[in-house]
Amino acid sequence: MTSSTFYPITSMGGPLVKRIPQSGRWGTVFAVFRQSCYLESGGGQVFCLADQELGEGPLTIAVKIPSKTTFRSLGINEGCHLDTDGADLVVGHELVLTTSETVTWEPEPVVSTAPPDEILRRLDVLINLVDPLIPSDGLAEIIPLTAGIANAGSSGVVNMNAVAAMAMPRLSRLCGGLTRSASEAIDQGVTGLVGLGPGLTPSGDDLLGGMLVVLRAMQNTASLYSVDALADCVTRHAATETTRISAAMLEQSARGYGSAAQHRLLQCLLEVDDRPDKVNAALDLIRTGHTSGWDALAGILLGIYCGLRISRCQASPDLAAQSPFAVSRGMAGIPA
Amino acid sequence: MTVKNHVLKNMYRDSVALMRLSREMEGLENVAQATAIMGTDNNKDLLAQAGLLADSGKSATPNDLIVAFDLTPPGREETVMTSVQQRLMSGRQGTVGGTGYRPRSMEGALQTLPQANLAMISVPGEHAAREARKALDLGLNVLLFSDNVPLEDEVDLKQQAISRGLLMMGPDCGTAIINGVPLGFANAVPSGRVGLVSASGSGLQQVICLLAEAGEGISHALGVGGRDLSGEVNGAMMLEGLRALGEDSATEIIVLISKPPAQSARDRVLEAASRCGKPCVISFLGEQGEHGERASRGKVHMENNLEGTALRVLTLLGKESPGWAFLDDTSRKQIESIIASPHPGHRSIRGLYSGGTLCYESLFILRDLGHQAGSGLEREPVGGDLLIDMGDDRYTVGRPHPMIDFRSRCEALIQAAADPEVGVVLLDVILGYGAHPNPAAELSPAILEAHKIARTGGRRLACVVALCGSPDDPQDMNQQEKTLTHAGALVVHSNALAARMASAISRSGAVPLPGGDTRG
Numbered sequence: 001m002t003s004s005t006f007y008p009i010t011s012m013g014g015p016l017v018k019r020i021p022q023s024g025r026w027g028t029v030f031a032v033f034r035q036s037c038y039l040e041s042g043g044g045q046v047f048c049l050a051d052q053e054l055g056e057g058p059l060t061i062a063v064k065i066p067s068k069t070t071f072r073s074l075g076i077n078e079g080c081h082l083d084t085d086g087a088d089l090v091v092g093h094e095l096v097l098t099t100s101e102t103v104t105w106e107p108e109p110v111v112s113t114a115p116p117d118e119i120l121r122r123l124d125v126l127i128n129l130v131d132p133l134i135p136s137d138g139l140a141e142i143i144p145l146t147a148g149i150a151n152a153g154s155s156g157v158v159n160m161n162a163v164a165a166m167a168m169p170r171l172s173r174l175c176g177g178l179t180r181s182a183s184e185a186i187d188q189g190v191t192g193l194v195g196l197g198p199g200l201t202p203s204g205d206d207l208l209g210g211m212l213v214v215l216r217a218m219q220n221t222a223s224l225y226s227v228d229a230l231a232d233c234v235t236r237h238a239a240t241e242t243t244r245i246s247a248a249m250l251e252q253s254a255r256g257y258g259s260a261a262q263h264r265l266l267q268c269l270l271e272v273d274d275r276p277d278k279v280n281a282a283l284d285l286i287r288t289g290h291t292s293g294w295d296a297l298a299g300i301l302l303g304i305y306c307g308l309r310i311s312r313c314q315a316s317p318d319l320a321a322q323s324p325f326a327v328s329r330g331m332a333g334i335p336a
Numbered sequence: 337m338t339v340k341n342h343v344l345k346n347m348y349r350d351s352v353a354l355m356r357l358s359r360e361m362e363g364l365e366n367v368a369q370a371t372a373i374m375g376t377d378n379n380k381d382l383l384a385q386a387g388l389l390a391d392s393g394k395s396a397t398p399n400d401l402i403v404a405f406d407l408t409p410p411g412r413e414e415t416v417m418t419s420v421q422q423r424l425m426s427g428r429q430g431t432v433g434g435t436g437y438r439p440r441s442m443e444g445a446l447q448t449l450p451q452a453n454l455a456m457i458s459v460p461g462e463h464a465a466r467e468a469r470k471a472l473d474l475g476l477n478v479l480l481f482s483d484n485v486p487l488e489d490e491v492d493l494k495q496q497a498i499s500r501g502l503l504m505m506g507p508d509c510g511t512a513i514i515n516g517v518p519l520g521f522a523n524a525v526p527s528g529r530v531g532l533v534s535a536s537g538s539g540l541q542q543v544i545c546l547l548a549e550a551g552e553g554i555s556h557a558l559g560v561g562g563r564d565l566s567g568e569v570n571g572a573m574m575l576e577g578l579r580a581l582g583e584d585s586a587t588e589i590i591v592l593i594s595k596p597p598a599q600s601a602r603d604r605v606l607e608a609a610s611r612c613g614k615p616c617v618i619s620f621l622g623e624q625g626e627h628g629e630r631a632s633r634g635k636v637h638m639e640n641n642l643e644g645t646a647l648r649v650l651t652l653l654g655k656e657s658p659g660w661a662f663l664d665d666t667s668r669k670q671i672e673s674i675i676a677s678p679h680p681g682h683r684s685i686r687g688l689y690s691g692g693t694l695c696y697e698s699l700f701i702l703r704d705l706g707h708q709a710g711s712g713l714e715r716e717p718v719g720g721d722l723l724i725d726m727g728d729d730r731y732t733v734g735r736p737h738p739m740i741d742f743r744s745r746c747e748a749l750i751q752a753a754a755d756p757e758v759g760v761v762l763l764d765v766i767l768g769y770g771a772h773p774n775p776a777a778e779l780s781p782a783i784l785e786a787h788k789i790a791r792t793g794g795r796r797l798a799c800v801v802a803l804c805g806s807p808d809d810p811q812d813m814n815q816q817e818k819t820l821t822h823a824g825a826l827v828v829h830s831n832a833l834a835a836r837m838a839s840a841i842s843r844s845g846a847v848p849l850p851g852g853d854t855r856g
Binding site for chain 2: 024025028030031033034038078079093137162163166192193194195196197198199200201202204240241242243244245246289290291292
């Protein structure tokens with residue numbers, strides 16, 4: 001006989017709640033990390049069981065476990081099953097995850113958008129703040145250049161790491177495609193970014209995820225075609241060209257679902273009310289993984305610049321070839 | 337510049353761990369450049385651009401980890417990979433709050449436990465021989481779990497062990513019990529007077545479990561690896577094990593188990609057995625013709641299946657035939673009911689095995705009974721009787737072994753049920769240490785579903801399960817059997833009996849039901 005250990009599930013992503021089976025097997029663990037593990041259901045759905053300290057997300061089941069407890073020390077290993085009896089979840093044979101305190105997590109919608117000039121000002125403030133912290137790995141190095149890339153005019157790759165240097169022309173092509181609603185250019189850009197770079201979720205994926213979440217939040221009639229084309233293209237390529245964990249993340253991003261940290265930052269940057277905690281929101285995001293948070297931040301910034309540019313170009317088509325962001329620090333030294 | 341790539345299949349480590357690994361590799365002696373990166377096409381382009389993509393890395397898929405490094409000057413690749421493996425595995429044994437001292441070398445382990453006299457080694461095959469040599473140099477017996485060790489290394493390691501008076505069990509040795517201590521996949525069997533040396537893991541488990549159920553225990557069970565009786569290795573360690581058991585005062589009867597050996601190894605083993613002075617039961621599984629006949633010469637007794645081997649041991653010990661050798665009334669009636677079914681349909685046999693030797697034993701028993709049975713390794717499952725060893729490398733790429741993970745067998749069972757040609761499914765369920773904690777819970781839903789699918793198609797499906805375990809195994813054998821039976825499986829403990837039952841059902845009663853003396 002063995003005794004069971006009980007821990008409460010504090011939150012569960014909305015898309016997951018709809019997929020809990022009535023009873024029986026839900027999934028099998030295929031990857032275990034210090035504070036989380038990933039599972040795959042019989043139907044191929046990838047989702048995550050994580051310490052609540054890591055935050056909520058659309059595919060996350062957040063569990064309250066004692067501080068400094070590792071998932072392996074809970075007996076969670078590759079091949080363990082997750083079962084449900086219709087109420088609680090059971091991992092392996094001894095770990096019971098209770099649902100009596102569980103809330104469904106859904107991202108809070110962005111409530112009315114701030115004027116474009118105000119958004120650009122906030123972006124400048126944020127980029128100035130994080131600039132000294134930018135790591136040399138992944139795609140974080142493009143952060144100061146995001147405005148220029150969104151303008152499809154930047155291909156400068158001086159002193160960049162190999163991943164960022166390889167990504168630059170692809171990002172320019174992608175942003176140009178989004179502005180012109182040119183699906184072929186979007187596809188070429190996405191093809192060159194999916195699965196690119198270091199990390200379990202490669203940098204290119206994290207960047208595309210951030211872009212998608214922000215473009216869905218900013219979506220309007222002007223951008224709908226481009227955003228749908230981007231979402232379709234990313235999910236199609238991700239299905240075969242990147243890790244299954246990344247593919248699952250990007251599928252949610254394409255629907256506008258990012259991590260809680262991403263959505264908090266979006267609210268700070270886009271909502272009418274100027275929230276004082278935007279720096280903390282950004283710091284929360286960039287603490288994710290080694291470069292994942294930074295790459296997602298780069299995607300969010302690039303997405304916002306692209307979203308604004310799409311709207312302006314729609315209103316005044318001849319702007320498509322000009323830079324609308326003359327005041328942006330990101331444009332410094334970059335020819336339009 | 338010598339670029340090396342190692343592709344680690346389905347390997348997931350978080351971004352921080354991968355970054356640290358890349359940096360630590362670059363800090364190693366002789367490593368000019370290094371990275372650990374997921375095997376996507378874009379990342380392979382990235383590696384190619386950096387001059388770090390080797391041919392072996394090109395085969396990686398997005399869910400594989402590519403470890404790429406440039407050795408300048410060439411050499412020391414093993415050192416780098418050992419270091420990588422250690423780093424990737426570190427942190428896998430988590431504890432709540434802090435960790436105790438964990439030795440990182442064999443010398444360190446010996447300082448912690450000076451009385452240790454055996455090293456169990458499980459590292460990637462290319463590094464295994466070196467670790468085994470190190471252990472032998474330290475005066476340790478070796479159980480080498482790793483496979484993919486070159487044959488010439490195996491020959492050399494076994495000669496070195498013999499010259500030092502040590503045992504070299506393996507490579508590819510997954511089962512042993514020494515002085516009552518189970519190593520690898522082993523069962524909770526009582527101590528007793530039967531000593532075994534085996535070149536087959538699941539074969540060894542079947543025999544000791546059948547003996548345990550009949551109340552007989554073992555002194556020691558030594559594994560030697562599947563190639564020990566090849567012409568090259570020539571039975572080196574089986575002979576050494578035989579010698580050790582011959583000198584062991586607790587051992588009264590010796591059992592030797594192997595698939596058919598090379599002629600030279602066979603001659604050496606028979607010669608040594610006839611001189612050892614103790615009764616020896618030798619099971620060369622599936623030997624046919626002159627060699628396949630059950631025979632006794634002096635104290636040496638030949639058998640060609642596992643059940644017959646256990647029965648012979650029990651007879652020599654003066655025991656009565658045990659219950660597992662017979663069909664009980666309930667099973668007999670179930671089989672008769674299936675045979676009398678008004679819609680019998682086709683009754684081909686589909687075997688889905690986790691134990692390679694159990695699969696092999698069933699295959700030759702069915703062939704002996706006149707079936708044109710094929711194995712999954714010989715041809716694709718396109719009809720007729722087909723027995724598949726799902727633990728074979730071909731079926732385990734990117735997946736755990738089917739003794740641990742039942743997904744692939746459950747899927748194959750459902751597929752078999754949907755095949756109108758299939759009337760009987762043969763399965764093995766192996767219990768014991770290292771095996772799945774509750775196999776019946778995994779298989780039962782699939783068995784129920786399989787029956788349902790067959791019924792929907794107007795057929796009846798028989799699921800015959802060979803349950804290989806000991807009453808003292810941690811999975812509760814009795815409960816396992818109840819669960820499987822409740823799901824509609826016909827459960828017996830002898831793999832050979834299960835095969836004969838499958839044959840009887842398949843032939844719609846044209847052959848008599850097995851029972852009485854079931855020796856093949």
